[in-house]
Amino acid sequence: MALSFDLFGTLVTADRPDAPWDAVADALADRGVTVPDDWEDAYRCSHREYERGREAPLPEHVRLALASRGVDASDRVARAAVLDAFDTPVRVRPDAEAAVAAARERGPVAVCSNCSVPGLVGRTLDRTSLGPFDAVVTSVDCGWRKPHRESFVATADALGVALADLVHVGDDARTDGGAGRAGARSVLLDETPLATVASRCREGSL
Incomplete structure (x- = not known):
């Protein structure tokens, strides 16, 4: 067994952030990424369809949300920002x-x-x-x-x-x-x- x-x-x-979009925005800004004014709306929208049961990696979602507002961010930056945002006690x-x-x-x-x-x-x-x-x-x-x-x-x-x-x-x-x-x-x-x-x-x- x-x-x-x-x-x-x-x-x-x-302890997860009550407003995860804000936590991610702060972590992105710390890395020099310009966060769009309507970031909460962009973060809360779906930007890609996934097969049922598939995981939607959050760094990918963040990069797609930024791209939907004309902002580019590397996978490395998105991964680091997301990890910092959710790395709570x-x-x-x-x-x-x-x-x-x-x-x-x-x-x-x-x-x-x-x-x-x-x-x-x-x-x-x-x-x-x-x-x-x-x-x-x-x-x-x-x-x-x-x-x-x-x-x-x-x-x-x-x-x-x-x-x-x-x-x-x-x-x-x-x-x-x-x-x-x-x-x-x-x-x-x-x-x-x-x-x-x-x-x-x-x-x-x-």
Whole structure:
């Protein structure tokens, strides 16, 4: 058996900006990018269609939003600005360390996270004592958002197990619950808190 954990809302909580367009605008301005006057409108509009279930990388969205207003920005600048804008304080949730440690005693362990900001999951994990993990799978890297089956397939593949041998732990029935519909198994925190995940891992009953 292998376990994967959702990150934000499951293992950690994060202070996300109330007005993300403003946070991104400030980070762009710090890098010498001229932010258009109607930036909020540009940011909140869709500028490209994606296949259902595909991740829309936020740096790409930012570059397209700027381009729609005649402003050019490199991918490097957009990625750095977006990462800075969303790199906010995080707190490890109670019992998260115990749950991850107990899961590690049973088999390989991964993080499987929906995140459109390249590098944010890794930076978040580096600031905690939760790791190391055998694999870290993010939607922006694998290209698919939970609950799409491919996100869980990518996680199982990264851990070297069959999809049927993957147990995914998360807080969101719509996204994390997709593991069960994909052919893995989902464990949701509203039914099985992290402390119970830890004890059941130790008992071998999860």
